[in-house]
Amino acid sequence: MTIPVLIVGAGPSGLTAAVELSRLGVDVRIVDRAVRPSTESRALAVQARTMELLRVRGIGDEMLALGNQARAAGLYTGDRKLAPIELHRMPSRFNFILMLAQSETERLLAEQLARQGVKVERGVEVTSVRPGGDTVAVTLRGAEGAEERVEASFVIATDGPRSTLRKTLGVPFPGRTLPQDYVLADLHIDGDLPEDEVSIFLARGGFVAVFPMGRGRFRMMATDPDGLLDGDADPTAEQMQRLYDRTVGVPARLHDVNWSSRFRINSRHVPTMRAGRVFLGGDAAHVHSPAGGQGMNVGIQDMVNLSWKLAMVLDGRARADLLDTYSSERLPVIRTVVRFTEIGTRVFNSTNPVLHALRIRLAPKALARNAVQNAAAAMFGQVSAGYRGDALAEGGGGVGALRAGDRVPDVGGLYDALDLGALTLFTAGQAIVDVGRSWDGVVSVRDAAALTPDGWLLVRPDGYLAAAGGPGDAAMLDRWLERWFVRPAVTI
Template identity: 70%
Template sequence: MAGQPPSASTSVLIAGAGPTGLTAALELSRLGVAVRIVDRAERPSPESRALAVQARTLELLRVRGVGDRMLPLGNRAGSATLYAAGRRLASIELHRMPSEFNFILMLAQSETERLLTEQLARQGVKVERGVTVTTVRESAEGVDVTMRSSGADETVRASYVIAADGPHSTIRRALGLGFAGRTLPHNYVLADLHIDGDLPSDEVSIFLAANGFFAVFPMGGGRFRLMATDPGGVATDAGEVGLAHIQVLFDRVVHVPARLHSMNWSSRFRINSRHMKTLRKGRVFFGGDAAHVHSPAGGQGMNLGVQDMINLSWKLAMVLDGRAKTAVLDTYSPERLPVIRKVIGFTEIGTRVFNSTNRAVHEARIRMAPRALGRSRVQEAAAAMFGQLSADYRGGPFGAGDRVPDADGLYDELDLGALTLFTDDATARDATRRWDGAVTVRPGRDDGWLLVRPDGYLAARGDTGDIAALTDFLREWFVAPGDVGMADHTDAHKVT
């Protein structure tokens, strides 16, 4: 029964074992938090689905034991090139990204999930499959979640819940939260297949025409992901999207002769562009597709979800063990929502421009693309945006918010479970001793100090002798051991 008392407890219950939920489980368990992760599916999906792993995601996952395992399995695309009327218009030069990972890594989502799951298993956590969340009730003591598995119900009390259960999120609906947005008008077709033809294996190729749009994403070994508009309804009325339908869409837009074959899967879809107005309700946090969906243009979605969880997890861990004040959790939604809105905004613009079948719009994009992408400033901005390297938390409630580049191995020096103070200033080092456990000190700056968050963003900075700014920041957000009454929330459910 839904009203039965909890039969078990945990610090954090994660609903959904896609890349978002797996990242949350990986991060939290690595930081010593007791987690359970459940998924309604009986087994992982074998489909490639989300394909692009962006530079910022690779930067963050490398130091967490997964990024380096991804690299040899994926295919690198160093540019995104626009074609029209049988000629090359311009390329977005991804090598301009300000990152070691100045490319898009094409890797099937099924492989990303496998790598995350394997790392999670090494940390002692197993995904519980075939488990459906049925009710969610918050109380003063935590969140009571009833789940059904093999016909039996279990009620678990969690200190916090992370809803990563997809665009049709059961938890979002159970809490009566909206998912504002719209469905875009075009019909689309997706497919994974092989192509015999002279198509680049190291670039995303985007073909524009007045009667459609066709994008080709190289996965390596002659295999490609295709995405196309279907304005004439070539595949709309078919029971299934067949290889013959996709060949017709390809031939009418792409000027390169090619034979499509060996299709693994295909689908038709409409684009939903939606996001929640807040990513938190009480002790329940939302991330990934449960919180935001948008056009697949640019391969941004999965990366947003992974980065949602890397933002949230260290904050949860520090609150749960009493090193941070609960106000730190209030910063998750205000930091991530502006990033999400920007991604949704530019994917909608890109979708409208690239997919338009208006002849005047088509002529304008052919004329304007070479001019715009001929400017270095535009190239650098576009490359950084693709790689999610331009995302920051400036203007948010919690610190400076700039992305700190992973230069000269800096991320290898980060404490991924606490703030890291880079300084050679003895006064600054001494000032942080009260927050031992919340701050780790590293050498590296003789002109002041730099306080970096576990997610690679700047918390605060100051010149030599500017100690008040450092201590004021720490006093506002973190707990100094021995400060009576300062730890306004702790939790006993830690991994021992």
């Protein structure tokens, strides 16, 4: 028996794919080689765009209740604040960074998945992958050593940066390992550090970033260019205190480490996110600096992008080439994230005295400009990312400043009105309504006289604009739908 989708890897990306696909009626199996879920906090930041997508899918409210909101990122030298990055400027109702341990995000996703009738199969690893014509043959080995051969119509590889599937399929993973050594620790800090702000301390000898987790708990990340921390063991509170005291001018006592680690940053991404019937996502497709807390969010958004397309192709509502737009849309976003996080890391981590003097002098001037603040906030929250110019946006038109491929702002309850399993047509024009109704099952029609009285918006399940136009653009709407979707059979 062939299963529609096998998902390999049960981190945030794989769990998101399983939640989304099973909610859309697709039978899935999700396996992970780890015997039990991770209890480490790992990725910490949940960005505005991720919250927009997860809230309407039934997970965001619990995340909000558990997480801690940071509405600014302050740049310091010693104890002097150079400038804030005003995250509250994000053009989203979630105009903050939500600090929530990755283990909690995974738990909430897994609980939602269980409510949908799907359980993660743990202690199961992939030993071979053989693509065929209409299926992919995958051999799985369970915790007891028994092997099982599975045939899947499609496979989603979210099995991490050392992805077995990516390596087996021969997909390159080009990039570089950055030279600096880093340490991080989740611990308690007693001192005058804000709990609603990320604090970044810049010094000639490196940097320290402190992320508030709530109730006196923080994540501290630091460079150690002078080798103050000897050995290879995970850093202790005393060692983190030495790095803190060297760079930060705000007196504090560090204690009670919950988790700590040493690491180096890899900055890599695949050249394609599709290898036949296997799709790559999350850390299996891209890894980069944790600067800005972007990584987990990019992976979750990968899977929201892919899942609605895959569900519509599997049930015959969309043409197969819609699946090619997963890679063509997501790769430019990923390239931008990798490039900017690497640049930011190099600037913040530099021990060059000239560069340090420049960043101390220029940061306040740059961040005093509204345009810079607005752009920085939107970039951090990932609400500025879009797919304008991709193949799926061609011929989609637009309305006002909004063009096909752009993120549609969640105004007037628009996201709550979305059909998350189909395209949603917001219109008050009868000719446009008639076109939408002729695509029943592909398009859900919503009366939107108040939202767009003189035009129409066709919005994708992931909240991006598919197409838009005026009352005379009914033929254009029909042509755009015909390009990517399968017209429903007329019943008599």
